[in-house]
Amino acid sequence: MSEYTDRQLQIIDAAIELIAQGGIQQLTMKNLSKLIGISEPAIYRHFENKSSILEAIHDTFSIGKQTLVTDILYTQLSGIDKIQKFIEMHFAAFHQKPTLASVIFSEEIFQNEQHLADMITKIMDKFRLILMQIVSDGQKTGNIRNDIAPHHIVTIVMGSLRLIVKRWHFSRHSFDLRDEGLSFCESIRKILEPA
């Protein structure tokens, strides 16, 4: 798969940083070059244009996580434990790289480039499908209550996850995301446990 040079990774990082600070409108070639400390045209030695930088941003976070998350499916964990793993995995990633949080759930950033917007929805769908699989497996084996439609459970898990991350971001990381995640998982367990 696509590999990036150190300089490219630095540019990607700086771009994410800018978006995290002030949204997509702050991501200009000028701001980018200033943050990195090289001239504006120099960036074009490493990326064809601005939109390919966005593409790279999308690339780096999606590839990394997608495979990791898929792996959960093939573990020996119970359904409910898989969901917990899913949540913890996300929160750990954001904890490790907080700027990601401000980009990853802001689909608006990419909606100007149609193919990027499509990729975003595709990833979201993929995650949805994985969670859906986990849930309906769990319902069959009886460790997740089966009186609620799987897609509603998925909506609850993903929706809550997104909202917690959003609040964490907008409160400037005023709480520990992983702690909050653990505590939230306990509630999710109670909610999903079979009657």
Added chain:
Amino acid sequence: MSEYTDRQLQIIDAAIELIAQGGIQQLTMKNLSKLIGISEPAIYRHFENKSSILEAIHDTFSIGKQTLVTDILYTQLSGIDKIQKFIEMHFAAFHQKPTLASVIFSEEIFQNEQHLADMITKIMDKFRLILMQIVSDGQKTGNIRNDIAPHHIVTIVMGSLRLIVKRWHFSRHSFDLRDEGLSFCESIRKILEPA
């Protein structure tokens, strides 16, 4: 409270429409004037500058809904029915004015203007508090299960609501939001009903 002329309302509407179509980057004075059918400077007869248009957008949706939602608190409904009302009210609003959906949960749009960003978080907090009140009341009177922290229930309700609206928006309104809302509420009822 602040009233708007017909022309101002038309401008606000067009601005929301543009943001709905292609994000904040599509909201330019040129696009705006083109969509309305007047010249660019004419807009400045009705708004001091671009940022006051954003402010007006924020104004119109927040004032309208905030009071309506607060009213739920003082009805005779049970806790769980109040939550359902809360959800239905939101979905009805978006169904009636779909473009709102693309603006209201995109806090990024306002984050360049600090005072607007602050207002956004304030509204979010207010909604959170209202829901929190509903939930803990419901737990006391015994029609909402009390083995789950209220703030987790609030996160679940608001997070799911936001995600459903987001999906509805990105799927270009491919499903009926109110139907989905009703069906989702059934699941929420099951989840929240006392053991």
Added chain:
DNA sequence: CCAATGTTAGTTAGCGATCACTAACATATC
């Protein structure tokens, strides 16, 4: 070994397009 040549990664200067916004003027309404 070392000069010739090519590549990489940076620079300064500046392109046309577009940004939000303004000055000066026109028209319509009461």
Added chain:
DNA sequence: GATATGTTAGTGATCGCTAACTAACATTGG
């Protein structure tokens, strides 16, 4: 004849991006 609301033309700033050039390094040929 003022007031409200529009127009045309144009402002400086900034947008993404390119042209032209250069210093440092790599590769190759005699």
